[in-house]
Each structure stands twice: as C-alpha cells, then as structure tokens.
Amino acid sequence: MKLKHFVATGILAIAAAGAGYYAYSRFIHPPLVTTSIASLAPVSEAVYGTGTVEPERWAKVVPLQRRRLVELCRCEGQVVKAGQILGRQDDAEERSALEQMEINRGQLERDLARAEKDRDKNDAARTEYEQRWTKLEDAKSRIAAQKVRLDSLVLRAPLDGMVLRRDGEVGEIAGPTDVLFWVGPPAPMQVVAEINEEEINRIAAGQKAFLRSEAFPGKALRANVSQITPKGDPTRKTFRVYLRLPQDTPLRIGMSVEANIIFREKQAAVVVPAEAITGDAVQTIDDGRIRRVPVKVGIRGNRNVEIIGEVSKGTSVLSPARIDLADGARIRIDSSVTRAAEPAPASEPVDQPIATPEATMVASASPVRSDPDDAVISAAMTAHIDSVVNDARRNLISNSR
Numbered sequence: 001m002k003l004k005h006f007v008a009t010g011i012l013a014i015a016a017a018g019a020g021y022y023a024y025s026r027f028i029h030p031p032l033v034t035t036s037i038a039s040l041a042p043v044s045e046a047v048y049g050t051g052t053v054e055p056e057r058w059a060k061v062v063p064l065q066r067r068r069l070v071e072l073c074r075c076e077g078q079v080v081k082a083g084q085i086l087g088r089q090d091d092a093e094e095r096s097a098l099e100q101m102e103i104n105r106g107q108l109e110r111d112l113a114r115a116e117k118d119r120d121k122n123d124a125a126r127t128e129y130e131q132r133w134t135k136l137e138d139a140k141s142r143i144a145a146q147k148v149r150l151d152s153l154v155l156r157a158p159l160d161g162m163v164l165r166r167d168g169e170v171g172e173i174a175g176p177t178d179v180l181f182w183v184g185p186p187a188p189m190q191v192v193a194e195i196n197e198e199e200i201n202r203i204a205a206g207q208k209a210f211l212r213s214e215a216f217p218g219k220a221l222r223a224n225v226s227q228i229t230p231k232g233d234p235t236r237k238t239f240r241v242y243l244r245l246p247q248d249t250p251l252r253i254g255m256s257v258e259a260n261i262i263f264r265e266k267q268a269a270v271v272v273p274a275e276a277i278t279g280d281a282v283q284t285i286d287d288g289r290i291r292r293v294p295v296k297v298g299i300r301g302n303r304n305v306e307i308i309g310e311v312s313k314g315t316s317v318l319s320p321a322r323i324d325l326a327d328g329a330r331i332r333i334d335s336s337v338t339r340a341a342e343p344a345p346a347s348e349p350v351d352q353p354i355a356t357p358e359a360t361m362v363a364s365a366s367p368v369r370s371d372p373d374d375a376v377i378s379a380a381m382t383a384h385i386d387s388v389v390n391d392a393r394r395n396l397i398s399n400s401r
Helices: 002-028 092-118 123-152 373-381 383-400
Strands: 035-037 039-055 059-061 067-072 085-089 154-156 161-166 181-184 189-196 208-212 221-228 238-244 256-273 281-286 289-300 304-309 316-318
Touching (some): 039 238, 039 304, 123 154, 256 289
Antiparallel strands (some): 035 316, 039 189, 039 256, 059 181, 067 085, 085 154, 161 181, 189 238, 208 256, 221 238, 256 304, 281 289, 281 316
C-alpha cells in the first residue's frame, strides 16, 4: 500500500513539474525569437557561372615544327600588323638543303639548254629534252616546298592587333603544343563563362549580368549576354556563354570572374529573407503570439524572396522561421537583434546587403541612387556575405535557447 502511495505521489510530482515547466516556458519565459521586417525592395533570380576575360577577337601563335628558338621580339603591349614577324626558329638545316637544291636546279637548267639545241635532230634527242625538262620542273617544285618549310619556321602575327602576351625565350625548344604569342585587339572584351546544362534554358541573348572579381572587391561590374554556344560540353555538362563587357570596364584580359546572369527580376516587391519562409507561409507576430500567414513565393533571389499574400511592407516576420513553435504560441522578441529602419520609397526600391550578424533587416533605407540597377547588383553580389550572416544568426539563436 505504501509502495502504491509512493508511486502515485511521484507521478503527481512529475506532472506538477511538467506543468510548471510548460507554464514557465510558455507564459512566464516563452521562447526567444528574432525577426526581420518585410520590405519593398528589388529582387532578382540569377544563374551562376564562372568565366575568364578575353578579347572578342584574338589568336594564338604556335610553331608548326619542334625547333630551337633563335629570335623572339620584345613586343608585349605593342601594336602589330597581320604578317609581321614576331620570331624565328632555327632554320640552318633547311637553308643548307635549299642551297643544294638551287645548285642542282642550275645544273638542270644548263643541261636542258644543251638538250634544247638538239631536240629536233631525232627522236632520241627529243626524248632526252623531255626528260631533262621534267627533272627541272620537279626540282622547281621541291625548291618551292622547301621555301614553304623555311617560312613555317618564321612566327608571324595572324591578325592586326596587340601582342597581349609573349612566352618562351631564345634558345628554348618549342613545338606545336607551345603557345608563344597571344595577338588580338585589346577591345572590345568579353567574359567566356561556363553555365551548367540544367540552367542553360534560362539564359538568352541580351540578358544583363553582374560580375564579381577578387581584384575589385565590392565593385559592381556589368556585362550583357551576347552569345550562347549551340553545342555544350557533354563531359563537363556545361555550355559556353559569352558576356560582352562595356568599354569602361576595369577588368583585364585573363582575369577570372564569377557571373550572375539575371533572368527574372522586379524593381519593387515585398521581400523577406529566404530563411523566414517555412513551407508556403511566414510566421508573423500578433499580440505576442505567432500567427502563420500563407503566402505565395515569387522570385527567389540570392538573399531575399518575394512573397505574395497578406503580408505588407513593415510587417515583422520570424527570421529564421521556427518550425518547432506552433501557431498561436507565445514568444519573446530579441530586441537587441531586431533593428528598425525606414524602408526606401516605392519609387526608388533599394536592397541593402546585410553587413553584420546583428542586423536582420531585409532592406534598409539608403540614399536614392541614380541607377536602379545598382540595387540589383548589390543583391546579386553579396551572396557569400549573406551565407555567413545567416550562419551567425542561427548560432546566435541556438546559444540563446
């Protein structure tokens, strides 16, 4: 009997402790959450790729034969004309052979001149003349072929332009696998980018692209899609896309860049961070309680996501979303993390990148820009920063629980 009484008492104690913990966690000390503000800002979807800056027209100068280099011009950065000599390979053997051929041709010409005087005397003389004429013509053909071999040892500019780069040194042995010169007009330039085959159907000529280069951190670099290679690479599963650069681009030939090709965008949309969306809804706050609001997801940007529904700009939403909290659950807002800001006017939407882990606003006010594309550039170019910020925010929430 005492044992039953002890067990019953224990169960009641556990139930009371559980009820007390529930009341403490839900009413006295509810969960701590962070919020963001739905804002009116630009949003865009982009296809990512990597590429290299190249001139639109250029060519490589490659030796046709494997020989020692005896002459190379010091002409990097200099303008050259098509056919201008840039270097030479060792041709001593070919020149010696050509001299012997020339001597032999002289002898054949003299023999033919003697045979010509007697060719009308009889059939034998006529036959001898024809044989000597054939030998002379064969010698002339051999000499012409030898001169072509000699000329192939001369390295010439393939087109008008600038010597963009020179490799190799006099005395080295170079062959068909060695590029000695890159020649072409330095402008206009383009980016040759590789795009995954799964996303190539989203790309079309005329689309704008925003570039990122380690050489110009934080600088907005622009380009436009000029051409898509019809045939992809089945091994790498990529397609080649050409992005034309403006004349005033600071990029240099040979630089590597990351490209975000915009295929869908809006200059003014109600946006929230991607992490604020759970399923097809966002979690808003109504009198200290969570309220689940269904929304339709529109454009998915690198940083923000357009939402369509009963959520207007200025509405607070949980960010990141808390799928562990039920609809109607009481919560506490971490006011030290949420930062209020006036959104930009609807006529000039601005999407300002998150700069620190403490700032969880989707968009904040900033001076009106002369070019609305700069806002889209800012959103497209800060994806790496955003990922770091989101990780920091999640760690902050985990530590506060």
